[in-house]
Amino acid sequence: MLLALPDEVVLAIFQYLQTSDILSLRQTCTHLAEITKDKFIWVNLLQSQRGRLPLPLGARQNDEAEKWSAEALETLSPPVKLEERxxxxxxxxxxxxxxxxxxxxxxxxxxxxxxxxxxxxxxxxxxxxxxxxxxxxxxxxxxxxxxxxxxxxxxxxxxxxxxxxxxxxxxxxxxxxxxxxxxxxxxxxxxxxxxxxxxxxxxxxxxxxxxxxxxxxxxxxxxxxxxxxxxxxxxxxxxxxxxxxxxxxxxxxxxxxxxxxxxxxxxxxxxxxxxxxxxxxxxxxxxxxxxxFREVRISEVEAEERPAERYQRYTLRMLASDIIQGLFYFVVDVTVPYGYLESPLLDIHLTAIYAMTTHIPLPVRPARSRGDKHFRSERISRPIFDSPPSTRGPSSIRPREMFESRAMSRSGPGSGSGSGSDRDPSRTSSFVSTYAMGSQGMRAFWVERRRGTTLKQIVSCQLWPPPAPVSLSPSPPSPDLASDRTPSARAxxxxxxxxxxxxxxxxxxxxxxxxxDGDGSYFPWAIDGQTVYSIQSYDLREDVTYCALGEVSGKMVLGNRSGDVFLLETGV
Known part of the structure; x- marks a missing residue:
């Protein structure tokens, strides 16, 4: 069908395709291969991705590029202090x-x-x-x-x-x-x-x-x-x-x-x-x-034109913090019709939760097998483990091996205080001192600390794409999370x-x-956090109060109460 259309029409159609689709069409025949070499197509693609740089939209389908590598964590070097400031x-x-x-x-x-x-x-x-x-x-x-x-x-x-x-x-x-x-x-x-x-x-x-x-x-x-x-x-x-x-x-x-x-x-x-x-x-x-909510991190706005349906859609991803109840990840779609008299639509989805209270029922995200070198821990939060003192003094920052954290998290009631909140991955006595999300809302990390200790853990996670929906039957839905309206009322x-x-x-x-969804069959998934680094310090001036995340390279920027800025290169 494309071969029967004029080249100008084919070029106009290619404006709505992703790079992978254009490359696939290039392999079908010689005629389309010549058309895809037109400079007009690639200039438009570059201009449309300026707001999403440095990570193009197609990279979101690459799971291997979004995971924290076990080898990278094992060879993690200490954060570099930016001396000049x-x-x-x-x-x-x-x-x-x-x-x-x-x-x-x-x-x-x-x-x-x-x-x-x-x-x-x-x-x-x-x-x-x-x-x-x-x-x-x-x-x-x-x-x-x-x-x-x-x-x-x-x-x-x-x-x-x-x-x-x-x-x-x-x-x-x-x-x-x-x-x-x-x-x-x-x-x-x-x-x-x-x-x-x-x-x-x-x-x-x-x-x-x-x-x-x-x-x-x-x-x-x-x-x-x-x-x-x-x-x-x-x-x-x-x-x-x-x-x-x-x-x-x-x-x-x-x-x-x-x-x-x-x-x-x-x-x-x-x-x-x-x-x-x-x-x-x-x-x-x-x-x-x-x-x-006391704080929120909002991703860059993604705009999508739908000329056939006569509307434009904006997508925003947000990670909001309730200091008592945890972190909440939202995906919001704003649909604006082309018609001047038509009202816009606001569609809000609670996709994931990092729960810190006992009244939020959450399924645990499925864990990967131990044979996968890119596995993530099946626990949502890390218990604070007793660790030997660092050889560089109490204020040093050093990596913790993911395998060690994984093994100790399976130790059951013996790890931590032994309370029920320690055994349940969705219940924790920790609190988040600061957190950051990437510009496209795909990754995030936070600095977590358990009450009564001086060990601060840097916990990372993947927010997007979400896993498959998880059902929670027989547990009834929480009144704070689910609706008690009938299907007709929801429609x-x-x-x-x-x-x-x-x-x-x-x-x-x-x-x-x-x-x-009000029937209680689907709940937001539990954010699967993974400890990347630990900071042991008794000096309050070295508490991390601000942070930022480079989503593509995995760069973590940490700022403490004394004003020092550190750059942690994760390598993934």
Whole structure:
């Protein structure tokens, strides 16, 4: 059939295919082989993957590239301390494109390292924003991939709040920071996203959102617009706040302490310098009635065009932390129809849980056989084992062999305290001090510590793709995870927008469920954590407070309370 079509039509069809599909068609006949050599196809593929670099979409089907190798863990070298730095009080870490490490300090310093292994001498640069204190920041690589942008809020002792926007040309060996613009902001606002395609800096303060657009020529005035939600319960809003958000072309995705919301993006008023907050009556909202999330990591947004079905779909993957109940991995699909009068749909799936409480029933993910050199441990969390002291002092960081952890985890009640929570992999007395997720939401790791000990464990896991669904019959579903609605009621909910309603004034907000299926036959799978490294230290200044993950190379960036930054190369 393709042979009967004009070459221009075939090239247009190839725009919707992946690289593996194009290469398969190349092997069918000489005519298609010649067409696939057209430069137009490969330029479009490169442009579509800029937002997903350095890991292309097709690599997600390669299971071998996503697993932690036993051989790599056995030969793991100690983390390398990044010696050159400026600043004392670390407030955040980022690693972009698996190469550029950004560390921001509250005392006004922004550090940038090049972690490229091919560079003989590690490049490092910094900028001092002034005597003002930095309270929040966001760092992102421009869509062109040629420059890095950093935005930070600064507070002066006199109470003046400003936002400084910097950019760094990544092709410049000096990695020099260039000040793009400075504009005032209101007190107590935090930077939540830097969106270069729309020249937008997004801020939040409690439940309100402020969007500021910097001028294209960098010489005009900034434009601002706000989003408030007076229709929601004011008492409920006192206990919830915005944790993160993402701009999705004409909509804004908002993750709050107890809910997820989708708002239309308001238009910027070009006739006035600023615009007073105006309520937007229509919004989609999904509540978490029994959870209080304190942090969330959101992957890069994946956009998918569906011209035949006349809609565009955005996919986001999120790892949210409830400090009492554990880590929760969500996959959210936002479907935006092409029609102006049609409402978008918000589809939320709780895919995996790292449980730390006893009331969440979870199946254990199937373990791999011992003969597989890439096996993962069948336990969700690691008990803290008594280990001999390190030869390099109590503050040293050293690897722990995965085989040792696996063998000791099977020792039963004798390991740990001997309580029931130690024997059940989904029950643990540990807590997560900090965690990180990759830019595409496929991998994650966290720093785990058990109460009463000074041993900190770095635990890694694979989040995507998920395993096959696991049934839990005879255990009844938990009221916090499963729905008690009838199938007809759930079908009616799906017709109204996948369990979500358009919020209007004086409307009742239904409490959403964390489980996408109400019959109790399918539950989120238990995150299978694997100990990669252990840190033994009595010094509180060496506690890991911030971290970041390079998803493709497996680079782990660790920052402690004293402001030191370490790079742990896992080799996978």
């Amino acid at each position: 400026r600043g004392e009080l670390l407030i955040g870490l980022e690693i972009l494109l698996d190469r550029w490490i950004v560390a921001v300090y509250a005392d006004g310093y922004v550090n940038l390292w090049d972690a490229n292994e091919q560079v003989a001498q590690q490049q490092w640069s910094f900028v001092h924003t002034g005597n003002e204190k930095i309270s929040s920041f966001q760092a992102v690589v421009h869509d062109s991939g040629t420059k890095l942008m950093v935005a930070g809020t600064k507070v002066h002792l006199r109470g003046e709040w400003k936002v400084a926007l910097y950019e760094v040309q990544l092709s410049d060996p000096a990695l020099e920071f260039t000040l793009v613009c400075i504009f005032p902001t209101s007190p107590s606002k935090s930077v939540r996203q830097l969106y270069p395609p729309g020249r937008i800096v997004a801020f939040s303060q409690l439940g309100s959102i402020d969007l500021v657009r910097w001028p294209e020529d960098l010489e005009g005035d900034t434009q601002s617009v706000s989003i408030v939600n007076p229709q929601f319960d004011e008492l409920e809003e006192m206990f919830t706040t915005i944790l993160s958000l993402r701009c999705l072309d004409k909509h804004i995705f908002v993750f709050k302490t107890r809910s997820i919301e989708l708002h239309p993006l308001p238009d910027f008023d070009s006739d006035s310098k600023a615009r007073s907050p105006s309520p937007l009556p229509l919004a989609l909202r999904h509540n978490f009635p029994s959870y209080n 009616a909910e799906s017709e109204r927008g996948l369990g979500l309603e358009e919020e209007e004034e004086d409307s009742n907000v239904d409490e959403g469920d964390l489980d996408g």
